[in-house]
Amino acid sequence: MRDHGGDLDRAMAQYGDGDWLDLSTGINARPYPFPDLSARAWTALPTAAEVAALVAAARAAYGAGQGVDCVPLAGAQAAIQLVPRLGVPQEARVVGPTYNEHAGALEAQGWRVTQVADIAELKGAPLGVVVNPNNPDGRFWTPEELIELARHVGLLVVDESFADPVPEYSMVRYLDRLPEGVRILVLRSFGKFYGLAGVRLGFALGAASLIAPMRRMAGPWAVSGPAITAGVKALADQAWQEATIGQLARDAVRMDALAEAAGWSLVGGTVLFRTYETGDAAAAQDHLAASRIWTRRFPYSDGWLRLGLPGPEADWARLEAALVPSLSRV
Structure with missing residues (x-):
């Protein structure tokens, strides 16, 4: 089955419309500033x-x-x-x-x-x-x-x-x-x-x-x-590349800490995405989808869930509140 992340149409069909935060891909959420075009x-x-x-x-x-x-x-x-x-x-x-x-x-x-x-x-x-x-x-x-x-x-x-x-x-x-x-x-x-x-x-x-x-x-x-x-x-743009690699590395550590607090264990990944063993990927995806956060499941694993890394601080706060509510109240 040629399934992919980025399938927000499926998310909306299953869970409804709304302001979705799409973490189902490995695309950098802090994009390069698009240049002016002639x-x-x-x-x-x-x-x-x-x-x-x-x-x-x-x-x-x-x-x-x-x-x-x-x-x-x-x-x-x-x-x-x-x-x-x-x-x-x-x-x-x-x-x-x-x-x-x-x-x-x-x-x-x-x-x-x-x-x-x-x-x-x-x-x-x-x-x-x-x-x-x-x-x-x-x-x-x-x-x-x-x-x-x-x-x-x-x-x-x-x-x-x-x-x-x-x-x-x-x-x-x-x-x-x-x-x-x-x-x-x-x-x-x-x-x-x-x-x-x-x-x-x-x-x-x-x-x-x-x-x-x-x-x-x-x-x-x-x-x-x-x-x-x-x-x-x-x-x-080497300066942007070097700065972005550093930022992504810090973001990956931050994501792993949230996942650990949620009781998930790291399977692996890159600094553009992280894959976790959740125990029940369907339930974990459903839980986050209730907060309009979309993630990536895999047909060959009942436990694996992959998340891209949020970019803006508001998106991090939104993920934290949905994933580990106790942390967001501290």
Whole structure:
């Protein structure tokens, strides 16, 4: 089942309308300040020079070497949907549980998909997929581990949608010095860390032999003028990036303290989302939904509940009052 967070329509259909606080995604609730847009960004098709400027900004932000190709796409989701078309459908293995669109996109194109519990089980697969850090449990693997693994996989796809706060775990810096015969494709999301999911921007990075066909399949205008403008500015803003990583780290600690006070235990996560064992995820979600706070449950776990981190202080107070009422009265 290809279920996702961000499904406020379902929340409202089940619990009613209202002023909902959506914590069901891993999107930064303290977004990058959206830049002023020229009329041209809305009215003209993006030029090759504008796309090249976006690619240069992404390569610099992610630390891509000279031999690494990069294509901007309409979110990491667009890249996920192109991956199955890079080869003849056969066997694919996905480390899970994880973001279910990887398996869904592969199966839709005729691949035989098996979910495995750890990266060691990807060995021997024509195509292997690992989300690093993983969603929703936050597991991660070092670049060295993934390079060694890739020696035994036809193509290793590494989804780094939540890697911006932990650049030391990114594979991108290693892509131009992989051992001969090793094939690794890295997917990056822009909207999650920068809190601008609506602009629909992401990137695929790897050898030209992988990126060139993705670029052809994506077509000449894969990203919009507003996405280019936002991406070029935000990806170059190192001061904002560093400050945001620090803020998110503090917010994650704060969220864990609230969850502990509520009697939940940490399963894992990143600084963009936290996943907890609640004992009864349906009851926990119902309880928070009564206060119009939406969270993410998973069909494979009766206890796991994932929450994104609030942004404004008023949203933190609202969550605290719903989750641990005794604290809000102190």
